[in-house]
Amino acid sequence: MTHGVKIHSKVAQKAQAEILTDGALQFLAALHRTFESTRQSLLVAREDAQRRLDSGVPLDFPPETAHIRAEPSWHCAPPAPGLEDRRTEITGPPERKMVINALNSGAKTFMADFEDSSAPTFANMINGQVNLRDAIRRQIDFEAGGKSYKLSDKPAVLLVRPRGWHLDEPRITVDNAPVSASIFDFALYFYHNAHELVKRGLGPYFYLPKMEHYLEARLWNDIFLFSQSYIGMPHNTIRATVLIETLPAGFQMEEILFELRNHSSGLNCGRWDYIFSFIKKRRADRSAVLPDRKDVTMTVGFMDAYVRLLIQTCHKRKVAAMGGMSAQIPIKDDPKANEIAMDKVRADKLREVTAGHDGTWIAHPLINQIARKVFDENMLGPNQYHVLRQEVKVAAEDLLNTKVPGKVTVEGVRENISASLAYTAAWVGGNGCIPLNYLMEDAATAEITRVQLWQWVRYASRLENGQPITAEYIDGLIKELSPGIKKLAPGVKDEHVQVAVEYLRSQVRKQWPSEFLTSDLMPYLAVADGVDPVFQLASL
Known part of the structure; x- marks a missing residue:
């Protein structure tokens, strides 16, 4: 057992032996001991920021980083292998059948999600690591119920979303303290797979959720540098796409890119969490009450401003501006209702590609063909980095616009x-x-x-x-x-x-x-x- 590390739960012994190895736990402990105090201080800073908002101090673009926003010459890293064209990205939990179906879906990439679409039972988290390890090595095929599940010859490129900074992983402690769930998910995946991914012509690629400040992006970048050195991998091999899904992050997009610039592969419009954050962060503001959820669409004021600013920011810095998730799924038993739902998907994806997005998210393999067709017809190259949207002017009041029609x-x-x-x-x-x-x-x-x-x-x-x-x-x-x-x-x-x-x-x-x-x-x-x-x- 690694010194100071305790496992407070039981999972299948085979999975423990394969994933919770001494080497992986030593790496996890090193990350915890190096970065946990910084994480905790950043979480306290979130609470301080919320108190200021509750007292009536409005959100604005940080004055101390105006020089970063004004400097035109810096750019992020070029696209890593397999991330040049991301026109459709499918997402879902790292369950074994889901992993195979998603990698075989025809989407360009698959984001295996340890966060919002996964309930973090210990078995789910550890088995998810086993499934991704096996998929990378093309050892994931299995049979169940008389059906064979087999990985295709050209699967989607894999990205992984660890859990957010706010979550602990209570089943593992280091020096009697629970580890960060973010670091736990990242560490196990990176330690077991980073070298193998590079050997196969790709790399360790991540999605980073729910950040609220550019210093939280700096923490991720420091972890990337530490981790690459730890396993003897060249710096800047990792790539990370940040989900802009909190209202404070909407005011710090350029700063977040700047902190991660040598490891960055862009930003994503995490639309649903962004709406959640808009309500939560403005909890003390009676004017921020929103109508029915169905009325808070991507075309209302604060959401439209957020989209336009994200695309402009990403293309200014030469990285991908990824669109969000259409929540519709196929309706198998009602063709008319299904066509109405799929028309909504087409309209949403057309809005995204026309605005300048470089790709979009889908939640179901059968949606890929619809989303892919819209992007194929309207985005002829691998991306739209050349669409600079220089005409966009988004002020703080645009990001805070609460005029939403509906009741x-x-x-x-x-x-x-x-x-x-x-x-x-x-x-x-x-x-x-x-x-x-x-x-x-x-x-x-x-x-x-x-x-x-x-x-x-x-x-x-x-x-x-x-x-x-x-x-x-x-x-x-x-x-x-x-x-x-x-x-x-x-x-x-x-x-x-x-x-x-x-x-x-x-x-x-x-x-x-x-x-x-x-x-x-x-x-x-x-x-x-x-x-x-x-x-x-x-x-x-």
Whole structure:
């Protein structure tokens, strides 16, 4: 056992032996001891920043980095092998069948997601590492139910999204402290696969989620430099795409690129988390109350400004400006409804490619053909770095524009409650992405439902009939809708639904919404994985 490292959970011995090796744990411990204090200080800085926002200090572009934004000569690293053309990127959890289907989907790249579409049970996290290791070595083929799953000759290029800076990994401690979930996911994947990926003509490529400040990007860059040196790999081999999915990061796009510039492969419009962050960060601002979730589209003021600024920023610095996720999935039993849904996908992807995006996200292999056709017809080269969007002028007030047409409706409230309960129950049960009403829901979309319900109660929003939305009104709808949750999310158990009910009832009554439901509910998974409840509570 590596000195100071303890594993507080049981997984299959074979998986432990293959992934949690002494060498990997020594690397993880080295990263923890070197960078954990910086991570903690950055998380404290987030809290300080939120207090300033609550007191009425508006968000703005950082004055101390104006010189970075003004300097035209710096650029990011050139595209790494396999990342020159990213017109369609499929995403999903690193479950074995999903990995094969996604790599075979025809998309240019596959983002294996340890974050929003994965419920972080220890088995899910470790098995995901096993699956990616096997896929890289082309040893992932298997048979199940009389069906063969086999990797194609030209699979998509693999990228990996670790969990965000805010999350701990309580099943592993170093010197009696839980490690960062971000570092845990990154470390195991990088240690086991970086050299193998380069040998195969690619490299270790990542997506970095939920950052709120350019200093958080600097931390990632320092980890990249340390890690490359640790295993004897040339610096700048790693590439990372940053998801701009928090409101503060929307004001620091150039700075984030600058911090990661020699390891950067661009930015992504993480649209759903961005809406979640917009509500959460402006929690003390009554003017920031938004209407039904369906009305907060990519064409409303603050979202359109965010998209235009991201594309301009990326192309100014010669990296990819990736579009966001269309949540629609195929509707197999209703051709007419399916065509309507797919028309929405086409319109969304046409908006993206016309605006200047270099690629887009999809959640289902059958969507690839639709998204790919739109980009093939409208993006003739491998990317659109030449589309500089120099006409774009985005001011702070544009990113904070709360003029969103729409109302808060009974249907919108009911849909939010159903989605929140179904997703939370599924997550506690070990499933991190579920189809609801022919939309793929993950943690980001579930978070929108939670904070919208909180926001509507907090500011006594009124329905179309004039009725105020109160905690008691939400309670009544929860009581009505909760018996049907197991039908919406097959596989969840009564106790999982009860956790979801109690959680949502408590959330709408809080002074401020919790930062992340995943942080709140992680103790349930940890205890289920065998972590001592006393230790788990002490580490919160």
